[in-house]
Amino acid sequence: MKISSLLRGGLAVLLCTLALPSVAQFNGPGIVSGADINKPTTITTDRALxxxxxxxxxxxxxxxxxxxxxxxxxxxxIVRIGTDGKVMLPLIGVVSLDGLTITTAEELIARRLEDAGMFENPQVTIQVTEGPNAVVTVIGEAHGTIPVQGSRRLFDVLSAAGGLPPTANHVITINRPGLYEPLVVDLGTDPAHSSLADIPVFAGDTIVISRVGVVYIIGAFKTPNSIPLVQNTPLTLLEAASLSGGPAFEAKYNDLRLIRTVGNERTVVKLDMKKVLYGQAPDPILQPNDIVFLPNSALKASIGNGSLGTLLGVVGLVISIAYR
Known part of the structure; x- marks a missing residue:
């Protein structure tokens, strides 16, 4: 009886220890990858634009x-447009110019001069020599208000705004007055040497630099890290796992968790990594700010750090004492 009780006690200690989770477990509803995950941005290719x-x-x-x-x-x-949007011009008086393009303003002033009988078919030109509107606005990961007379190279404006930080997406958007859709420009992996770095930007343009998407790989991977997403290049779960060195020995393959936050709602789906690897389950495309969490297997962790050997030694000691 004494031996039996000791054996049962030692095995109970062993099993209880192995049953303890090595990391916190996540629970939550499953998620389904939609067709618009990492939806590509339409890059502007029309050279006329x-x-x-x-x-x-x-x-x-x-x-x-x-x-x-x-x-x-x-x-x-030489006149300045007032707060009321108007200027006072010799020979014709007050003219409202706020919001007009230079061409429209030139035509308006020429017509007023001709109607007043001052000139016959005058060819009017307007030059903007200074003003708060003669700037390009940069917003997002880089920001600034950059003076522009006429036009400047895109890269020069970005440099004047401090350059592109590591968190900046190299696919940038240019909102230009008069265009129905923004220009979307992909500067590639080396913006300084991109051919598109030379495109002109004009006063009134707004350059939007978004933050590059990142996914976070944590838990039982060999090199847990954060991985930047590349625009128009979807990143799958297996690709992210490979970039993180692959699963560690103690990984619990059948209990991987993909954690995704949409708005204020967090969803968690449990995946079997081996099934994904062998093509028995879809390889999901990751979205910005996804968290991939791979927990440890308690048994594997115990083997790896020597805890299992220690516990078996304790059981052996108990048995040896019982037989004395």
């Missing part, structure tokens, strides 16, 4: 303008 032959700047409050009439050297007023 990327390299416009002409660009018509929009005028606004505070712009300082110099006017000229071809062949008339005595008419070159």
């Amino acid at each position: 990327l390299y416009p032959a002409t660009h018509d700047q929009q005028l606004g409050t505070g712009d300082l303008l110099t006017l000229h009439i071809f062949g008339q050297t005595d008419y070159n007023p």
Whole structure:
């Protein structure tokens, strides 16, 4: 009886120890990957949009303008658009220019001069010499307000805004007044040497630099880390696992958790990594801010760190004492 009781006690200690989880376990509803996961952005390829032959700047409050009439050297007023959006011009009086493009403003002033009988078919040109609207605005991971007279190279504007930080997506968006859709430009892995770094940007443009998506690989991987997502290149679970060195010895393959947050709702799905590896289950595409958690197997961890040998030694000691 004494031996039997000791054996039962020692085995109970062993089994209870092995049953203890080595990491916290997650529970939650399963998720299904939608068709729009990592939906590619439509890159602008039309050279007429990327390299416009002409660009018509929009005028606004505070712009300082110099006017000229071809062949008339005595008419070159310098005026600033007031807070009411208007200017006072010699010979024709008050003209409202706020929100007009330069071409439209030139045509309006020429018409007013001709209607007033001052000139016949005048060819008016407007030059914006300074003003709060003669800037390119950069927002997002890099930000700044960069002065632009006429046009500047995209890369020069980005450099003036401090450059692209490591967290910046190299696919950037340019919102331009007068265009129905924004320009989407992929500067690739080396923006400084990208051919698209030379495209012109104009006063009034807004450059949006988004944050690059990241997935987090934690738990029983050989090299847990965070992996940046590349635009238009989906990253699957197995690819992420490979980039993290693969599962460690103590990994519990059939208990991998994919944790995804959409809005304020977090969802967790349990996956069997071996089934994914052997094509028996889909290899899910990861989304920005996904967390891939691979827990430890208590038994494997015990073998790996020597705990199992220690416990078996304890049981052996108990048995030897019982037989004395």
